[in-house]
Amino acid sequence: MKLAYWMYAGPAHIGTLRVASSFRNVHAIMHAPLGDDYFNVMRSMLERERDFTPVTASIVDRHVLARGSQEKVVENITRKDKEERPDLIVLTPTCTSSILQEDLQNFVNRASSTSYSDVILADVNHYRVNELQAADRTLEQIVRYYLEKARKQNTLNQSISNIPSVNIIGMFTLGFHNQHDCRELKRLFQDLGIQVNEIIPEGGSIENLRNIPKAWLNIVPYREVGLMTASYLKKEFGMPYVAITPMGIVGTAEFIRQIEFYINKWAPILLGKTVNYESYIDQQTRFVSQAAWFSRSIDCQNLTGKKAVVFGDTTHAASMTKILAREMGIHVVCAGTYCKHDSDWFQEQVKGYCDEVLITDNHTDVGDMIARLEPSSIFGSQMERHIGKRLDIPCGVISAPVHIQNFPLGYRPFLGYEGTNQIADLVYNSFTLGMEDHLLEIFGGHDTKEVITKSLSTDLDLAWDSDSLSELSKIPGFVRGKIKRNTEKFARQNSLSKITVEVMYAAKEALNA
Amino acid sequence: MSSNRVPDTLTFECETGNYHTFCPISCVAWLYQKIEDSFFLVIGTKTCGYFLQNALGVMIFAEPRYAMAELEEGDISAQLNDYVELKRLCVQIKKNRNPSVIVWIGTCTTEIIKMDLEGMAPRLEGEIGIPIVVARANGLDYAFTQGEDTVLAAMAHRCPDYNGASPNTTNQDQAIQGLLSFLPLKARNVYEEQSVSTHPPLVLFGSLPSNVVSQLNLELKKQSIQVSGWLPTQRYAELPSVGEGVYVCGVNPFLSRTATTLMRRKKCKLIGAPFPIGPDGTRAWIEKICSVFDIQPQGLEERELQVWDSLKDYINLVRGKSVFFMGDNLLEVSLARFLIRCGMIVYEIGIPYMDKRYQAAELALLQETCNQMGTLMPRIVEKPDNYNQVQRMRELQPDLAITGMAHANPLEARGISTKWSVEFTFAQIHGFTNARDILELVTRPLRRNLSLENLGWTALVKKDKINII
Numbered sequence: 016m017k018l019a020y021w022m023y024a025g026p027a028h029i030g031t032l033r034v035a036s037s038f039r040n041v042h043a044i045m046h047a048p049l050g051d052d053y054f055n056v057m058r059s060m061l062e063r064e065r066d067f068t069p070v071t072a073s074i075v076d077r078h079v080l081a082r083g084s085q086e087k088v089v090e091n092i093t094r095k096d097k098e099e100r101p102d103l104i105v106l107t108p109t110c111t112s113s114i115l116q117e118d119l120q121n122f123v124n125r126a127s128s129t130s131y132s133d134v135i136l137a138d139v140n141h142y143r144v145n146e147l148q149a150a151d152r153t154l155e156q157i158v159r160y161y162l163e164k165a166r167k168q169n170t171l172n173q174s175i176s177n178i179p180s181v182n183i184i185g186m187f188t189l190g191f192h193n194q195h196d197c198r199e200l201k202r203l204f205q206d207l208g209i210q211v212n213e214i215i216p217e218g219g220s221i222e223n224l225r226n227i228p229k230a231w232l233n234i235v236p237y238r239e240v241g242l243m244t245a246s247y248l249k250k251e252f253g254m255p256y257v258a259i260t261p262m263g264i265v266g267t268a269e270f271i272r273q274i275e276f277y278i279n280k281w282a283p284i285l286l287g288k289t290v291n292y293e294s295y296i297d298q299q300t301r302f303v304s305q306a307a308w309f310s311r312s313i314d315c316q317n318l319t320g321k322k323a324v325v326f327g328d329t330t331h332a333a334s335m336t337k338i339l340a341r342e343m344g345i346h347v348v349c350a351g352t353y354c355k356h357d358s359d360w361f362q363e364q365v366k367g368y369c370d371e372v373l374i375t376d377n378h379t380d381v382g383d384m385i386a387r388l389e390p391s392s393i394f395g396s397q398m399e400r401h402i403g404k405r406l407d408i409p410c411g412v413i414s415a416p417v418h419i420q421n422f423p424l425g426y427r428p429f430l431g432y433e434g435t436n437q438i439a440d441l442v443y444n445s446f447t448l449g450m451e452d453h454l455l456e457i458f459g460g461h462d463t464k465e466v467i468t469k470s471l472s473t474d475l476d477l478a479w480d481s482d483s484l485s486e487l488s489k490i491p492g493f494v495r496g497k498i499k500r501n502t503e504k505f506a507r508q509n510s511l512s513k514i515t516v517e518v519m520y521a522a523k524e525a526l527n528a
Numbered sequence: 529m530s531s532n533r534v535p536d537t538l539t540f541e542c543e544t545g546n547y548h549t550f551c552p553i554s555c556v557a558w559l560y561q562k563i564e565d566s567f568f569l570v571i572g573t574k575t576c577g578y579f580l581q582n583a584l585g586v587m588i589f590a591e592p593r594y595a596m597a598e599l600e601e602g603d604i605s606a607q608l609n610d611y612v613e614l615k616r617l618c619v620q621i622k623k624n625r626n627p628s629v630i631v632w633i634g635t636c637t638t639e640i641i642k643m644d645l646e647g648m649a650p651r652l653e654g655e656i657g658i659p660i661v662v663a664r665a666n667g668l669d670y671a672f673t674q675g676e677d678t679v680l681a682a683m684a685h686r687c688p689d690y691n692g693a694s695p696n697t698t699n700q701d702q703a704i705q706g707l708l709s710f711l712p713l714k715a716r717n718v719y720e721e722q723s724v725s726t727h728p729p730l731v732l733f734g735s736l737p738s739n740v741v742s743q744l745n746l747e748l749k750k751q752s753i754q755v756s757g758w759l760p761t762q763r764y765a766e767l768p769s770v771g772e773g774v775y776v777c778g779v780n781p782f783l784s785r786t787a788t789t790l791m792r793r794k795k796c797k798l799i800g801a802p803f804p805i806g807p808d809g810t811r812a813w814i815e816k817i818c819s820v821f822d823i824q825p826q827g828l829e830e831r832e833l834q835v836w837d838s839l840k841d842y843i844n845l846v847r848g849k850s851v852f853f854m855g856d857n858l859l860e861v862s863l864a865r866f867l868i869r870c871g872m873i874v875y876e877i878g879i880p881y882m883d884k885r886y887q888a889a890e891l892a893l894l895q896e897t898c899n900q901m902g903t904l905m906p907r908i909v910e911k912p913d914n915y916n917q918v919q920r921m922r923e924l925q926p927d928l929a930i931t932g933m934a935h936a937n938p939l940e941a942r943g944i945s946t947k948w949s950v951e952f953t954f955a956q957i958h959g960f961t962n963a964r965d966i967l968e969l970v971t972r973p974l975r976r977n978l979s980l981e982n983l984g985w986t987a988l989v990k991k992d993k994i995n996i997i
Contacts, residue, residue: 016571016614018596022577025578026578048551048666048667049670050553050672052934053934055934060933065938065941066941066989067918067938068934071546075668076545077668080640098915110574110637111573114641115640141573142600486742489738490739517746525838
């Protein structure tokens with residue numbers, strides 16, 4: 016048993032549901048007790064989804080506990096098959112159902128014999144993998160299932176496209192700025208004359224999975240999800256993949272050069288010439304992206320040697336560490352990740368770019384580390400933002416877990432050349448705000464302070480008795496002033512000189528507040 | 529499912545139970561804040577923890593007095609000893625927070641692996657010297673607010689026994705004692721007032737914010753009824769004494785287990801009343817308590833009229849509009865009754881669980897209200913099926929759907945206004961004073977509609993998708 020208040024990565028079934036509900040016309044059925052379907056709330060709230068989340072639960076209740084699910088799961092699958100005609104139904108076990116050890120595969124076999132949809136059982140162990148690992152695995156499982164099916168039916172599309180093309184693997188729902196990143200990558204490929212073959216899973220259709228082998232290579236922008244699929248495709252179809260994250264100027268250039276390398280394996284045969292992206296990289300770096308110029312400008316000079324701490328998932332934390340250290344001259348005192356399962360890769364990536372490395376999924380360790388190192392700025396998840404609030408250190412959010420404000424409506428990619436601009440803004444804003452704060456502190460704050468905090472009500476003629484004062488103190492700070500003013504206004508109107516709890520409530524009712 | 533006609537008597541239906549609601553462990557969110565010296569330990573898996581973290585949002589960062597005892601593979605396969613593990617964590621909690629009570633929340637997982645929490649608690653309690661209360665608030669048996677019911681039922685066992693002789697005043701909230709000091713303002717004699725309480729002790733149960741507690745106390749005070757305690761109290765050490773001769777009354781519709789425990793195990797007398805939600809409910813609640821104590825209520829009618837009068841502007845907005853409760857928090861019947869009284873038409877009252885005995889008075893008031901307002905009785909659908917409900921809503925096109933967050937945005941995108949039902953659980957909705965807050969919530973989407981009217985974009989999903997709800 017572990018005492019835990021907060022977790023960075025969710026339970027396994029969340030990963031499976033994120034992948035399943037990202038595909039078009041795929042429905043997930045959770046084998047779960049009542050209340051475990053809060054994934055629907057997250058998706059509907061955070062992503063502001065307009066459509067009903069294609070996830071339902073086959074409820075495990077007391078009866079199921081006593082007698083087993085029996086027909087219930089099969090009935091729920093066939094019912095959903097009739098109601099919505101999905102292409103695929105993914106039966107998703109949860110931690111509860113995995114202890115029950117029912118033969119879910121048997122239910123799947125029975126249900127798939129009668130339903131139009133394909134039915135598969137998500138293959139994840141709830142006590143061994145987390146959300147991200149499960150998402151990686153489920154994506155691979157679905158891709159494998161459909162490619163094998165296509166191969167059996169001889170519908171596999173193996174002829175490689177005439178012009179260079181890529182599959183983008185790992186864009187999905189509730190991912191950190193994934194939709195914006197996806198758009199930015201598509202723009203980048205358009206600039207480079209590369210066709211985007213399939214994007215999976217986000218918005219992808221199960222039908223189109225058999226076209227995957229048409230692409231020249233696969234792109235895995237995020238370390239956490241997609242690698243398993245990419246290595247499966249490499250093994251089965253010899254498709255190469257690029258797993259460099261195009262984040263930051265150097266990272267994006269490396270990414271493009273790697274793509275160039277693989278494209279040039281086919282280009283002489285299919286295009287009759289090799290491609291060269293160097294001038295594009297140069298043009299973008301020096302003039303389109305502002306980030307290279309920003310790091311030469313005197314603004315950025317002032318950031319030289321400032322201390323920062325980075326924490327997040329492996330992709331974003333590693334890239335951010337490299338951007339801060341290598342592109343902006345900021346002193347990264349500690350870089351860390353909560354993806355313990357991938358710590359070797361992380362250590363190798365940030366080696367030489369930071370003083371120390373922290374691998375933990377315990378937020379108190381992160382808090383202690385930040386308190387000890389006292390950086391001028393933090394780049395982390397929402398948890399680090401709150402740690403920063405308590406320690407009065409500004410924080411830029413660069414990684415999941417995130418809140419609704421990290422699903423902005425405006426265009427905010429982290430990847431590609433527009434991404435470099437966004438990151439430069441984020442970094443710069445985090446530091447200047449910190450600086451401004453210090454200046455205010457040193458000079459005793461703005462001189463308008465007294466004017467602002469001076470109470471607007473004249474307290475002279477009204478006496479609050481001790482009970483009403485204690486009642487007032489129970490009211491949350493941000494509305495207390497308003498309640499106080501309203502009560503006094505009411506008391507004056509009714510020529511009461513003493514304010515009691517009764518007067519307070521009477522005022523509340525009278526003023527409809 | 530077959531017909532969408534609104535029936536003319538109260539009808540009860542039961543569907544498949546495929547509906548969305550919060551897990552009952554969410555009760556720790558408000559209970560740890562209510563009981564200031566408590567610590568809630570939820571014994572469950574990552575799934576439970578992730579739910580709390582996401583559902584409670586910002587609260588999680590405020591050093592809450594709750595935590596997960598996260599079960600690992602070794603716990604599930606019994607390679608680790610539950611008792612030793614729980615002891616280790618509870619000792620740590622005692623060291624760091626020193627609470628007056630630790631509440632263990634049993635979850636689905638502890639049920640399935642049959643972890644004997646009730647057996648371990650007394651032993652561990654003896655060893656570490658802190659009371660341990662066990663509540664099985666799991667998703668196998670309960671929905672959302674019923675979590676509070678399981679905790680309060682467990683706490684009822686810890687209430688000191690009432691022995692008729694001692695006056696039961698030490699257990700009062702500070703707020704009540706405070707209230708006595710300004711009674712002279714009301715031109716009453718304080719000393720007389722205190723000695724006046726000739727009625728048997730009355731204990732109210734249900735967790736409410738302390739402001740609302742003092743408001744309700746005050747309302748009863750006006751009828752010369754002295755509330756001798758609340759379950760729960762601000763502090764665990766101040767739990768009220770209960771026993772034979774004590775009257776108890778619930779303030780929330782989801783507390784049937786607590787009511788049963790107080791009646792059967794503690795021999796209290798239950799006052800079955802409608803719940804003090806809305807001015808009509810509040811008046812009926814007070815009247816019922818008065819009638820039990822043989823007191824003639826004073827000025828209640830005027831008080832209710834005065835509140836209705838102050839609600840006029842909002843009532844004009846809701847009158848004639850239709851509502852559909854999808855059902856997830858058991859407040860539905862009381863809210864529907866209030867809204868019907870406000871002139872609304874209720875098509876369907878979805879509800880997770882309907883205790884017809886505990887809610888008898890509320891159901892009777894609902895029926896009476898329907899007759900009085902000349903509206904048809906809504907259908908009450910227990911264990912609803914969300915998919916079927918959405919189909920029904922498609923046909924009925926209600927002006928307002930009161931629903932969980934999972935359905936709110938998709939319904940809004942299809943042009944059906946929604947109000948998030950969980951807000952009713954967290955807002956102050958009890959008593960005369962807070963009637964306006966209920967309508968504030970109910971009218972918010974309607975007021976939003978007024979301000980966005982004439983823009984011409986209400987259905988915001990692509991044409992071909994609108995019908996595939």
